[in-house]
Amino acid sequence: MVNIKSLSLLFISSSTLHSSLAFHASFQSSQQVGTSLSTTLLYATNSDKDQSKNNDRLASRKSKMGRRSILSIASSSAITLSSPNPSLAMNNKSRTEGYAVQHTEREWAYILSGKQYNILREGGTERPNSSILESEERDGEYRCAGCNTPLFASSQKFHSGTGWPSFATGLAGVEVENVNPVQANLLGAEIRCATCGGHLGDVFNDGYLFVNTPAFSSGKRFCVDGSALIFKPSDGSEEVFGDTAPPAKKQEMPDFLAPPKINARDR
Ligand SMILES: *[C@@H]1O[C@H](CO)[C@@H](O)[C@H](O)[C@H]1NC(C)=O
Ligand SMILES: *[C@@H]1O[C@H](CO)[C@@H](O)[C@H](O)[C@H]1NC(C)=O
Ligand SMILES: [Zn+2]
Numbered sequence: 001m002v003n004i005k006s007l008s009l010l011f012i013s014s015s016t017l018h019s020s021l022a023f024h025a026s027f028q029s030s031q032q033v034g035t036s037l038s039t040t041l042l043y044a045t046n047s048d049k050d051q052s053k054n055n056d057r058l059a060s061r062k063s064k065m066g067r068r069s070i071l072s073i074a075s076s077s078a079i080t081l082s083s084p085n086p087s088l089a090m091n092n093k094s095r096t097e098g099y100a101v102q103h104t105e106r107e108w109a110y111i112l113s114g115k116q117y118n119i120l121r122e123g124g125t126e127r128p129n130s131s132i133l134e135s136e137e138r139d140g141e142y143r144c145a146g147c148n149t150p151l152f153a154s155s156q157k158f159h160s161g162t163g164w165p166s167f168a169t170g171l172a173g174v175e176v177e178n179v180n181p182v183q184a185n186l187l188g189a190e191i192r193c194a195t196c197g198g199h200l201g202d203v204f205n206d207g208y209l210f211v212n213t214p215a216f217s218s219g220k221r222f223c224v225d226g227s228a229l230i231f232k233p234s235d236g237s238e239e240v241f242g243d244t245a246p247p248a249k250k251q252e253m254p255d256f257l258a259p260p261k262i263n264a265r266d267r
Pocket of ligand 1: 091092
């Protein structure tokens with residue numbers, strides 16, 4: 001079920017430029033990369049649905065990593081197709097201690113919307129394609145929904161096809177979990193707002209897969225929960241809250257469902 005091309009990711013060290021280039025050469029176009037990625041993601045999403053939905057915080061972080069990390073999906077499917085790797089390391093660092101902006105959990109719950117609180121304070125994960133910011137393309141700055149710190153620049157945003165807003169680099173306001181290189185490659189590292197400690201998402205070392213995007217040169221993919229962000233357009237227009245759902249898509253009706261066209265001459 002998992003595309004064999006995805007499994008080959010296992011053997012690629014993202015820090016080795018040569019193997020990355022060889023990997024690219026094995027694809028004829030970036031479109032094919034996209035196809036193989038979405039195949040992998042589809043697989044992950046489906047297997048997630050089978051699992052119990054009442055996950056506690058740690059379990060939800062595990063499943064997040066399973067869903068988001070293309071590399072970890074590939075590796076766990078190579079070992080066993082049914083059960084996710086149970087030994088994923090977790091970031092146990094307090095989300096409160098040492099951060100400049102401090103609020104009690106009660107205060108946070110009052111300040112933030114339910115979705116914002118779940119992401120920023122509980123380390124939750126939003127459903128893919130559930131944030132209006134995934135499709136945002138204007139110039140501007142993405143700020144922390146908890147403390148207004150600038151976190152990402154629009155120039156670094158790219159479409160990863162994962163359904164989460166993705167960036168090639170973070171601004172200085174982004175804190176990256178300090179993990180060993182093996183974990184960084186396979187599972188990614190947690191990203192937080194360095195000012196308030198709010199959880200933002202994860203960063204992965206697979207940016208080189210996204211040809212013709214800024215991630216190709218940074219080698220990174222900052223996979224962000226849109227709900228943790230507020231977008232401030234540089235033209236001064238209204239801020240966009242990332243916990244807003246995207247506008248409903250206009251469904252184009254397939255031909256066989258469309259009402260028959262009435263030809264005047266048949267009447
Ligand atoms: C984090 O906490 C869990 C459960 O308390 C523990 O099993 C794990 O070893 C800890 N991880 C680190 C990196 O400290
Ligand atoms: C998210 O939206 C993109 C573009 O419309 C689509 O290709 C992708 O399959 C969607 N992902 C999920 C998990 O719904
Ligand atoms: Zn913050």
